[in-house]
Amino acid sequence: MIRGGKSLVSSPPAFSNNAANLLVCTANSVSVFSTATALQVAELEGHTALVTSVIVVPGSRVLSNCWTTSLDGTIKYWDFSIPELIKSIDVHFPVYSMVIPSYHAQKPENTENPTDIYAYISVQDTKNKQNKPNKDLTGQILKCNLTKSRLVSGVILSETKEPENITISSNGKYFGIREKRKLRIWEVPSKDLKNVSHRKLKLLHSKKLSCFAFHPTERIVAAGDVTGRIMIWRGFGDRTFAGDSGKLMKDEEEKPGVRGDGDADSGTTWHWHSAEVKFLFFSSDGAYLYSAGKEGVLVVWQLDTGKKKFLPRIGTPLLSFVNSPDPSLASISCADNRIHLLKMPSMEILQSISGIKLPSPVPEAFRGSCMDFAFDQSAGLVAVRTENYCIQLYSLFDDREISEVQVCERNHQPSDDVTMILNLVALSLDGSVMCTVETRLAEEGIGGFVTLKFWERGSQNNDFSLSTVIYEPHSDVGVSAIAFHPTRGMAVSASYGGDFKVWVSNRGSQQNEKLSQRARWACHAVGSYRKKPMTAAAFSADGSVLAVAAETFITLWDPEKNVLLAVIGSARESIVNLSFIGESNYLVSASRGSNPQLSVWSMSTLSVFWSYKLNTEAIACSGKDSLLAVLVVFPDSSKPELDGAAVQNDSGAILLFNAGDPVPIASWFVTKAIGGGIAFIQSNRSIDDSMDMDDNPDTTLLAYVNGDHEYALFNPHGTEMHERKIRPTDRVSGLEGTGQFGYASIYGELPEFKLKAIEASADPVTPMERPWETIFSGPSHSLPPLTKLCSAFLESLLEKRTSMVE
Template sequence: MIRGGKSFVSSPPAFSNDAKKLLVCTGNMVSIFSTDTGLQVMELEGHTALVTSIIVEPAPTPASMILCYCWTSSLDGTIKYWDFSVSELMKTINIQLPVYSMVVPSFLAYKSENNEKLSDIYAYISVEDTKNEQNKQRNELRGKILKCNLSKSRLVPGVILSESKKPEKITISSTGKYIGIHEKRKIRIWEVPTKDLKNISPRKLKLSHTKNLSCIAFHPTDRIVVAGDVTGRILIWRGFGDKTFAGSNLENEKLLKDEDEKPGVRGNGDADSCTTWHWHSSEVKVLSFSSDGVYLYSGGKEGVLVLWQLDTGKKVFLPRIGTPLLNFMSSPDPSLASISCADNRIHILKMPRMEILKSISGIKLPSPVPEMFRGSCKDFVFDHTAGLVAVRTENYCIQFYSLFDDREISEVQVCERNHQPSDDVTMILNLVALSFEGSVMCTVETRMAEEGIGGFVTLKFWERGSQNNDFSLSTVIYEPHRDAGVSAVAFHSTRGMAVSASYGGDFKVWVSNHEILQNDKLFQRTRWACHAVGSYRKKPMTAAAFSNDGSVLAIAAETVITLWDPEKNVLVAVIGSTREPIENLSFIGDSNFLVSTSQGSNPQLSVWSMAKLSVSWSYELHTEAIACSEKDSHFAVLVVLPESSKADVATSHSGAILLFNAGDPVPVASWFVAKAKGGGIAFIQRSGSLDDDMDENAGQVLLAYVNGEHEYAVFNPHGVEMQERKVRHTDNVFVTDPEVTGQIGYASIYGKLPEFKLEAIEAGAEYTTPSERPWETIFSGPSHSLPPLTKLCSDFLESLLKKRTGTLI
């Protein structure tokens, strides 16, 4: 089984001490990427639930940068300690409560003050109290901030810094002196003692605002805290904690309460002043200071990184990122930083110019769709032969993502429009369809009418280049079905023909015309033109499909299925009907059967016999997607389980995949799945390059499942299961530059082995066989796969000894 498609932006990433690696929370794992290449180099496996935070332990000296240790927290209720240079788990602390956030002030204080080696390391963790959940009241405080002794692997008893209705994210200052959270319209700040001991509780203060807050950040050197709110404002409190943390007499306290002495500070907030900046048009999600505290970075839904000069308020922008920003992380190298984006992409920035050097791209997350278009929009389609999924993105692009390599292959900009931070959507990318071999793509986009004027639909055909994976625009058709929307697009299996169906009551068959033009060079151009138009009793056409040999075209006219000769545009037969409009049609195998689905209050999955032109069998199932085999009579359906059935299965399972033989209503196999709503399935060809031991099975049909959050699994539906394989971004990518790839295994610890020239060996007095020089190969390979040290030493020393023959006395 192959799994992939995890989110890279669920939690903030972390840089290694030398800034050459970026550690990313990826579902239940931590993926480690090279900042030079943007490729994955290793992963940390061990957590059983979402990883929520990564903290890299600072190196005590510059010479020890090669020692890479980190702490991770997870919703599985554990904190783990890793040596991520060799992907080794060193320690596990069982908290027994889901950990949503974690900070370790001792590391930052140790780094900034260069103290002696720490005796005990304390962490502050934000957890959800899930104990005795059956007895919990609706308004009980479930979020808690606790103190944990990492050195002794246990919680500090009796220390609860805060309680809230839900777990809150903990923010820490760069010196480790202050930690804070934002809860609705309040900021709570704690001062961590210089010597963070078990019996010392941090002092705290509270600051208030009139709007809900979304993020906070601490100045690296001064007592300044900034916060962003949901309206786009940035608030700057200066001199916080003068009374609470620094101490003062009663006379000074009276002066501090004077509003004239605390401009902008609300209530009894302990701060000298509060000023407001306002550039962002919506919620601020990113706030971070530069290492010297001169500049402040901010970002949000606009997809623009703003650099503020703290003293003057002057701004510099990194625009056109094209998606909302979620996190900004500085690195130990002042010339590098990263920003995490809502489209599941992390950009490595060259600082201070804010230039994007590399991008780590995961599969794009589902984009929001207005309610009126949800029934006619599909998030993704599959390229069955190449093992790709084409994902519709929020910035009007189509992302082609490899299911076997778990990485982005290419991206096609369907319409040139800037990212829109407002909620007023003016254009929708409705449908995407691919020909069976993946060489032609069709897209449908709808421009929304403004005050009833200006709305129209555009149908576009795209051709894939012969030398690369990029698509070029071939044909643009405005208003293909007058003022009606397009409900479905399907391609002919063997020739350049496609059909588009519309809610306006007609369908059109399109054919490709090839033109060869000569202008110093000979090249081919394809144009698509309308071949035929058909309708049936002016009923809305809701689904379409070609038979596998292309001789029959099936069009759903609401509750009935019409069969046409696509070449002659002649109605052959009408079969049906169903209680609800048909939303999906697909021929099975050699086209002896046709499967249809309909939803609504009376959902139905029906299998139709083409020989009898009648229904063969049907179920009342809410079917989300269909996948039909091209080689046999098997097909699979993704169904959403009703609420009454979910009590009988695991709570995380919301749907099931059922595998059928078209002639038998009893499923051949079934699998429970999570996040089935909005998901899809498809039969795809196995790639011959997956593993050497799988090449003999290359071309075998696999079943791919992509859930509603675009996580996916690829498996053999017929029982001969592949060994579970977690693909990496380094698969099928070869980098030969040693400065880029770095050193692994033995060389990363002891340095490179000396090179042995073949000429010198051949010129020697004795010829030594490769088997007598095992030290040339025993140190090769990943470090975690090396033999034990006792084996290495004995073979190494034996190979250095000169062998001689003798007689036994």
């Protein structure tokens, strides 16, 4: 089994000490990406639940250790260059956030007399609710001794209703949490020991706070709220932390902008964002403040003057900002599951790490008429419609984005008013043609229309170019379904207005392909049945029969002559899905509503072969045999229990049938079935050995994509459902060759002429095989002393574990 589609933006990432790698929390693991290529080079596997934070241990450029926390209740210590798990700490509570103040301290750690390393963690304690005076407080801030691998007993800094994210200052002197309309800030003692006491203060605000950040050098804290305002408190903690009891400034006139008895000299409010502020971040020198939110614009504030500059048109809400040890590199995480690497201070986007895009929200009135994705079964791709009016082509085998198509040019709109909807996307059987349907909503009853577009894939790449645009293909009504002919340039569109249209491409009729750069699509025929809404369509395996659902009836047509051949069946509810099975001996239909029904029709007798009353979300049919896969959603009254616990509201099952037998061959329980989809995918030979293919290279795989666009790819006939990870070597070959090794990793590259001389030597030696013969190569006047060179080189290969000793 292959799993993919993980979120890259559930938690902020972290840069390595040399800024060459970016560590990203991806579900139960941490993925290591190269900042030069934006491709994955390693993965840290070991957690059994969502990873919530990753912290890189500071040090030299060659040091590659990090701490991770997870909802599985463990804190783990890794060497991510190998990668290898070094140490695991079980704290017995789900960990939502962690900070390590000593890693931010300005003075270097004393390695001769090392002290214990302490971390502050935000956890959720639901086990001891009965023994608490206030049972609603499940969030706690605890102190953990990382060196001795245990919690510090008796230290609970705070209790909150829910676990809160911990924010720490860049100098490691202060950390805090937001709690509704106030900030709680603690001072880290200069000697952070086991039983040391912590002083704290609180700052109040009139609205619920969403994020905050500390100034790197001064006692300034900035906080953003849910309305888009930014509050700047200056001189916080002068009474609490400085111990100056003589300045009890409680008069509002002496503390302008500070509410209540807040311990700050003054407060200033800035307001540019129209919605919730998602993150705040101070520059390393403290002169600028970065902010962003739902608008998809990165705002840079000059702290002294309040002047602004912008990085606009990112096209999606922003979630977090992280700087790197290299001052010219930073990253921003976006709500569309993408991480941009920025060149600072110009804020130019250098690279993008793209995961599968999240579902695009649609108004309730269009909920049943939108299709989230389509599958390219031959190439193992899924086409996903996104929130910014794009179609993303994503590889299920490689778990990465292949390309993106901008269907309609529209700027990102932060408001909740939807004016454009990307309804449908469909791919031809060979993946060479794509069809999209978009709807522009009427404003005050004026200006609404539907657009049908055909796209062609380029011969040299995976990019699609626009071929034909058809405005209002079915007058002023919406398109309900799109289906492609299996062997030729033909497609059919069905509409709720009571008709369907057959479209043909002129490419096949061209005498010289060079005369026509693009195929043009034109209407070939129009059909209808009793003026009933046409709700689904499908071609047979050879394309000789076209099945169109006329509400509760199934009509069979000759697509070439546009002749009605037969009318079969009568469902209780409107049919929303049609598909021919195998060699078209069977036809499957699915209807939804109060009386849902899944029916398999025999094409030889034109009658129902078998049927079930199932709430069907999606169906998939194999083109090589008579296999049928059905994704069903459990109704509330018949949900099973797994391990003694009821399943979630959106849980379901995948049922695998042989079309000639109503008894399922196999079944699998799944989560997030609402909005999900399934498809049979042709096997990729590069993964056959690890997917239990039963010595049959022609076996197809079954792909399941859930409502959050997470997916699983597995062999439905496999005897074992073990999980197979997509290794970095599967994604790209020779990726590690772009890095630096040996001498170059410590002191930089040798002069170019020296490298050429090595390459031109009579007996060349591959550096990866025998690195010791070339590591110390170079002119004698350029090399450091041997004692310094050897100690630095050995230090880069060995790991000091003095901090791990009790």
